[in-house]
Amino acid sequence: MERFPIKQGVPGFKFAGIPAGIKDDSVKDLGLIFAEHPCSAAAVFTKNSVKAAPVLVCAEKTKNNSIQAVLVNSGNANACTGQQGIKDTHKTSDTLALELDLKSTLIAPFSTGVIGVKFPTQRIIKRLPELIKNLSAQNSKDFAESILTTDTCIKTSAFKDTINGEPVKVLGIAKGSGMIMPNMATMLAFIVTDISIEKKSLKSLLKEINEETFNMISVDGDMSTNDSVIVLSSNMSKTPITNKCSKTYDTFKKMLHQVMMELAEMIVKDGEGATKLIKITVKNAKTDSDAKKAAMQVANSCLVKTAFFGEDFNWGRIMGALGSSGASFDMNRVALFFNKIAAVQNGQGIEKNILRLKKTVKKSEIDLLIDLKNGEKSCGVSTCDLSYEYVRINADYTT
Amino acid sequence: MERFPIKQGVPGFKFAGIPAGIKDDSVKDLGLIFAEHPCSAAAVFTKNSVKAAPVLVCAEKTKNNSIQAVLVNSGNANACTGQQGIKDTHKTSDTLALELDLKSTLIAPFSTGVIGVKFPTQRIIKRLPELIKNLSAQNSKDFAESILTTDTCIKTSAFKDTINGEPVKVLGIAKGSGMIMPNMATMLAFIVTDISIEKKSLKSLLKEINEETFNMISVDGDMSTNDSVIVLSSNMSKTPITNKCSKTYDTFKKMLHQVMMELAEMIVKDGEGATKLIKITVKNAKTDSDAKKAAMQVANSCLVKTAFFGEDFNWGRIMGALGSSGASFDMNRVALFFNKIAAVQNGQGIEKNILRLKKTVKKSEIDLLIDLKNGEKSCGVSTCDLSYEYVRINADYTT
Numbered sequence: 001m002e003r004f005p006i007k008q009g010v011p012g013f014k015f016a017g018i019p020a021g022i023k024d025d026s027v028k029d030l031g032l033i034f035a036e037h038p039c040s041a042a043a044v045f046t047k048n049s050v051k052a053a054p055v056l057v058c059a060e061k062t063k064n065n066s067i068q069a070v071l072v073n074s075g076n077a078n079a080c081t082g083q084q085g086i087k088d089t090h091k092t093s094d095t096l097a098l099e100l101d102l103k104s105t106l107i108a109p110f111s112t113g114v115i116g117v118k119f120p121t122q123r124i125i126k127r128l129p130e131l132i133k134n135l136s137a138q139n140s141k142d143f144a145e146s147i148l149t150t151d152t153c154i155k156t157s158a159f160k161d162t163i164n165g166e167p168v169k170v171l172g173i174a175k176g177s178g179m180i181m182p183n184m185a186t187m188l189a190f191i192v193t194d195i196s197i198e199k200k201s202l203k204s205l206l207k208e209i210n211e212e213t214f215n216m217i218s219v220d221g222d223m224s225t226n227d228s229v230i231v232l233s234s235n236m237s238k239t240p241i242t243n244k245c246s247k248t249y250d251t252f253k254k255m256l257h258q259v260m261m262e263l264a265e266m267i268v269k270d271g272e273g274a275t276k277l278i279k280i281t282v283k284n285a286k287t288d289s290d291a292k293k294a295a296m297q298v299a300n301s302c303l304v305k306t307a308f309f310g311e312d313f314n315w316g317r318i319m320g321a322l323g324s325s326g327a328s329f330d331m332n333r334v335a336l337f338f339n340k341i342a343a344v345q346n347g348q349g350i351e352k353n354i355l356r357l358k359k360t361v362k363k364s365e366i367d368l369l370i371d372l373k374n375g376e377k378s379c380g381v382s383t384c385d386l387s388y389e390y391v392r393i394n395a396d397y398t399t
Numbered sequence: 400m401e402r403f404p405i406k407q408g409v410p411g412f413k414f415a416g417i418p419a420g421i422k423d424d425s426v427k428d429l430g431l432i433f434a435e436h437p438c439s440a441a442a443v444f445t446k447n448s449v450k451a452a453p454v455l456v457c458a459e460k461t462k463n464n465s466i467q468a469v470l471v472n473s474g475n476a477n478a479c480t481g482q483q484g485i486k487d488t489h490k491t492s493d494t495l496a497l498e499l500d501l502k503s504t505l506i507a508p509f510s511t512g513v514i515g516v517k518f519p520t521q522r523i524i525k526r527l528p529e530l531i532k533n534l535s536a537q538n539s540k541d542f543a544e545s546i547l548t549t550d551t552c553i554k555t556s557a558f559k560d561t562i563n564g565e566p567v568k569v570l571g572i573a574k575g576s577g578m579i580m581p582n583m584a585t586m587l588a589f590i591v592t593d594i595s596i597e598k599k600s601l602k603s604l605l606k607e608i609n610e611e612t613f614n615m616i617s618v619d620g621d622m623s624t625n626d627s628v629i630v631l632s633s634n635m636s637k638t639p640i641t642n643k644c645s646k647t648y649d650t651f652k653k654m655l656h657q658v659m660m661e662l663a664e665m666i667v668k669d670g671e672g673a674t675k676l677i678k679i680t681v682k683n684a685k686t687d688s689d690a691k692k693a694a695m696q697v698a699n700s701c702l703v704k705t706a707f708f709g710e711d712f713n714w715g716r717i718m719g720a721l722g723s724s725g726a727s728f729d730m731n732r733v734a735l736f737f738n739k740i741a742a743v744q745n746g747q748g749i750e751k752n753i754l755r756l757k758k759t760v761k762k763s764e765i766d767l768l769i770d771l772k773n774g775e776k777s778c779g780v781s782t783c784d785l786s787y788e789y790v791r792i793n794a795d796y797t798t
Contacts, residue, residue, distance in 0.1 A: 050722025050730045050746075080718050082731060082747045115715025116748040225719050302701065302789075310794025316514025319479050320624050323449025331449045332481060347449075348481045349515040386701075388787050395709025 001161045001255055006144075008158075009137035010169045011194040012036050012234030016134035017146030020127040022075035022113070022120050030124060031072040031146035032096075032131050033190060038066035038106055039232040042203040044210050046227035053078045053085035053119070054109040055226060057093070061108055066199075067232055068106035070190060071096055072147050074175070075113040076120060079225040088119035095125045099132055110188055112149055112175065112226050140173060147175045147188055152270055157262035159255045163248050164239045168195050170252075172259040176267030187214065189229040189263055195252050196240035197233050205253060206231050213260040217268045218299040218383045231256070268382045273389030275364070276308055282327075282370045283378040290327035291379035294370065297325035298381075305386035308366065313357040315343045322370065329372040337369040400560045400654055405543075407557075408536035409568045410593045411435050411633030415533035416545030419526040421474035421512070421519050429523060430471040430545035431495075431530050432589060437465035437505055438631040441602040443609050445626035452477045452484035452518070453508040454625060456492070460507055465598075466631055467505035469589060470495055471546050473574070474512040475519060478624040487518035494524045498531055509587055511548055511574065511625050539572060546574045546587055551669055556661035558654045562647050563638045567594050569651075571658040575666030586613065588628040588662055594651050595639035596632050604652060605630050612659040616667045617698045617782045630655070667781045672788030674763070675707055681726075681769045682777040689726035690778035693769065696724035697780075704785035707765065712756040714742045721769065728771040736768040 009015070013035055020030035043062040045055050061067070071093065078085045089109050097104040111119075134142065144154035155174040160167055174189040197205075210229060241248045269277045280299055285291035298304055301321040307314035315336050323331065336344035339360040341353055360366070408414070412434050419429035442461040444454050460466070470492065477484045488508050496503040510518075533541065543553035557570040573588040596604075609628060640647045668676050679698055684690035697703055700720040706713035714735050722730065735743035738759045740752055759765070 048719060048722035049728070050718045077715075080715060080730070080743075080746055080748070082745065115718065116743075225715075225722060302785075306790050306794045309790065312794070316476075316479060316624075319449045319514065320447060323447035323624060329448070331479070344479070344515075346481065347479055349479065386790060388790050391705050391708065391785060391787050391790055395705045395711070 001159050001258065004158050004160045004169065006140045006156045006158050006171060007138050009140060010171045010192050010234070011236045013192045014135040014137050015139040015143040016131050016136070017139065017142030017144070018127060018131050018134055020073070021123055022073055028142060028146035029073055029075045030127055030131055031143040032135065033070040033143060033192065033232070034100065034135050035068050035232060035234055037234065038068045039234055040197055040199045040202050041065070041067035041108070041230060041232050042199065042206040043108070043228060043230040044206060046225060048225050050080065050225050052111060052226045053081055053089045054111045055228060057086060057089045058108050058110065058228060061105055062230065065105045067108045067230070068102055069096065069100060070108045070110065070230065070232070072110040072188065073113070073124060074147050074149050076111060076117055077113045077115045077226050078111040078119045080116040081119060085119055088121045091121050092124050096128055099128050108230060110228055112147065112186060112188055115225060140171065144173045147173070149175065149186070150272055151175050155263055155266040155270065157259040159258055161251050161255055163237065163251055166238055168237045168252070169193060170195070170255040170259050172263050174263040174267060176270060187227050187267055189214065189260070191229070191231040191256070191259060192234070193231065193252070194234045194236040196235040196237050197252065201241060201244070202231055202233060205256060209253070209257050209260050213257070213264040216381050217264045218296065218381060265382055268384050271384040273387040273392070274384030275387055276385045277365045278308055278368060278383050278385065279366070279380065280368045280370065280383065281378060281380045282372060284375055285372045285377045285379070286328050286375035288377045288379070290372070290375070291377045294322055294325045294327040294372065295379045295381040297321045298368070298370065299383035302386055305383070308361070309385035309387045311361045313338050313343055313361045315349060318368070318370070319344070319347070327372065329374040333373040335371040335373065339363065339367050340369070400558050400657065403557050403559045403568065405539045405555045405557050405570060406537050408539060409570045409591050409633070410635045412591045413534040413536050414538040414542040415530050415535070416538065416541030416543070417526060417530050417533055419472070420522055421472055427541060427545035428472055428474045429526055429530055430542040431534065432469040432542060432591065432631070433499065433534050434467050434631060434633055436633065437467045438633055439596055439598045439601050440466035440507070440629060440631050441598065441605040442507070442627060442629040443605060445624060447624050449479065449624050451510060451625045452480055452488045453510045454627060456485060456488045457507050457509060457627065460504055461629065464504045466507045466629070467501055468495065468499060469507045469509065469629065469631070471509040471587065472512070472523060473546050473548050475510060475516055476512045476514045476625050477510040477518045479515040480518060484518055487520045490520050491523050495527055498527050507629060509627055511546065511585060511587055514624060539570065543572045546572070548574065548585070549671055550574050554662055554665040554669065556658040558657055560650050560654055562636065562650055565637055567636045567651070568592060569594070569654040569658050571662050573662040573666060575669060586626050586666055588613065588659070590628070590630040590655070590658060591633070592630065592651070593633045593635040595634040595636050596651065600640060600643070601630055601632060604655060608652070608656050608659050612656070612663040615780050616663045617695065617780060664781055667783050670783040672786040672791070673783030674786055675784045676764045677707055677767060677782050677784065678765070678779065679767045679769065679782065680777060680779045681771060683774055684771045684776045684778070685727050685774035687776045687778070689771070689774070690776045693721055693724045693726040693771065694778045694780040696720045697767070697769065698782035701785055704782070707760070708784035708786045710760045712737050712742055712760045714748060717767070717769070718743070718746070726771065728773040732772040734770040734772065738762065738766050739768070
């Protein structure tokens with residue numbers, strides 16, 4: 001498995017991204033992925049019960065159908081827009097289908113941006129011909145730019161490998177930023193591959209890897225109305241994945257996991273106002289649920305996150321968060337490590353390490369290991385710190 | 400029921416607060432409440448499983464015993480200090496008992512401040528004689544000052560009424576600030592009264608009112624290791640409360656509720672960096688649990704809180720928080736009101752009210768009414784906004 005430049009694309013796919021005037025500032029805000037043939041598709045969506053119109057429509061479309069094109073806009077979430085929002089989603093998809101000469105069921109729609117504002121259907125429809133004209137196998141960067149909101153950079157990850165001597169590729173493109181939290185959250189991810197795999201296997205694989213990657217990151221504990229992850233396979237490689245015990249399956253699984261994990265970490269690193277990536281591992285918990293509860297409570301604690309922003313190895317707040325997580329453990333057995341340096345043993349601070357700890361929390365990436373010494377289960381969650389910039393962005397920006 | 404100046408005190412109680420050098424800056428950090436006779440006592444404590452030493456000791460002492468003195472220090476939480484912390488708590492209590500010529504079981508200890516730092520037992524013990532010398536019925540303000548940490552002001556509430564022509568009083572003193580969240584959190588509250596009531600009734604009353612007041616506020620969703628609320632009754636009034644159906648019981652209940660509710664709101668208003676008090680009411684939820692889940696999710700959403708700081712009536716984020724709360728409702732029926740002005744009906748924004756809404760969110764107190772239209776249950780939670788100042792305080796301050 002090795003990286004490849006995203007410009008090289010993936011056999012069977014073309015990309016485009018253009019400004020369509022949805023955002024004020026003439027940046028790219030309309031994107032398209034188009035496949036030469038209908039693809040195997042699998043998708044997962046936000047568990048928020050307030051779902052945006054495109055999420056409702058797209059979930060229905062991806063359930064059983066193949067997908068041949070993905071239409072995404074940023075700047076307007078088309079959420080809390082009622083029946084009109086649903087109609088607007090269909091209208092843009094249907095118009096694109098006509099222009100591409102496809103059945104409308106083959107178009108998967110996605111939106112991200114401000115909630116509760118009427119969807120700019122006409123503005124988007126008017127720009128579809130130009131969007132299609134821009135399609136090219138090399139244009140994934142334009143697409144990656146067109147889906148951003150408060151993100152400060154594009155997020156892509158691309159790996160290739162060989163199966164039976166034939167090259168296969170996985171290319172992922174994502175956006176994230178605020179509202180990132182388990183069960184995803186204003187994040188969109190689009191993954192394309194030329195692996196030959198049937199829909200059913202792709203679905204179960206996406207679900208499994210999603211739990212370990214996008215559902216294990218948290219920026220601010222908020223979950224959005226629009227999160228979606230979709231994987232499209234053009235099935236152009238000659239060796240089909242037929243069963244879970246094959247080497248082919250393993251190879252693809254590793255590539256997909258790597259791409260999704262990298263995108264997930266990029267999203268956390270670029271969390272609104274983030275200055276540090278905090279990788280939290282809880283080990284030796286009594287149950288899986290305990291491990292996850294403990295890790296998430298620490299990841300979402302405003303007090304813990306502001307301490308990291310202040311470059312303070314404030315283990316007291318971590319103990320406080322653990323204690324309020326509902327996970328079962330004995331506070332007098334807990335051990336904490338910052339970048340492998342012991343801060344707490346048996347529930348109490350280790351004074352001799354203070355200088356080394358003060359130094360290590362200044363790093364831009366911190367591994368926080370929490371040993372509950374109460375079992376054998378573990379869980380990893382990535383998060384970021386909570387800064388002035390987070391407050392500035394979210395006090396100023398209407399989502 | 401009417402207010403009275405705290406300087407007038409409550410029959411049977413004396414107060415003191417002095418600097419003991421626990422904090423660096425020679426402010427008051429050691430407080431004492433002393434009763435002429437052993438009091439009926441009831442207390443509730445943090446549900447955080449990481450409990451500070453004084454919480455463990457005090458919970459044991461208040462379970463069955465009367466209490467005659469309350470010793471509080473700020474600046475050091477005596478949390479995550481292991482067996483030594485427990486010994487230190489006993490040592491200071493025992494020394495105070497000797498000085499006051501009481502049994503040690505009659506002393507209830509409390510601490511708040513930095514976690515994980517060795518308790519300054521000797522420093523405190525040395526100052527006990529001066530603390531006792533300062534005891535006076537008028538000194539409740541000194542006591543109120545001595546328990547503060549990042550609070551910007553003292554928090555007191557005092558009401559009197561008459562029962563059978565005889566005056567009765569309830570005086571409450573609290574500290575709050577960061578880490579405020581359901582099940583209380585770095586908050587301490589001390590309430591004294593001259594009502595005659597037995598321990599059992601006092602306990603059930605405290606538990607009931609605590610659920611409606613201190614457990615219904617949230618500053619940052621964090622729960623501390625040290626939260627405690629204690630009520631002491633000197634039993635000096637001549638009409639004892641004997642049963643729950645009496646007018647006397649009602650009168651006392653109203654007074655205690657008023658005092659605890661006022662203290663709870665003061666804590667939210669003085670939440671770290673808070674610029675606004677947000678009173679959230681969820682109504683017409685299907686179940687009590689749904690109402691509470693929905694209200695708490697909105698109250699603890701960083702995105703909602705930063706929007707209020709930015710004076711943005713960002714109802715989309717409120718819808719997003721509701722949807723991720725797990726409460727059952729139909730997003731197309733929800734209505735939202737800011738200070739009684741409708742922002743959302745049937746899950747969609749009301750454009751004609753935008754100007755009025757923009758104006759009303761500039762107020763320092765905002766009533767947010769959320770109508771789920773899915774049942775008949777309701778719940779109220781008070782919270783504050785999330786500001787630069789919250790980040791500054793918590794990035795700089797080691798708790």
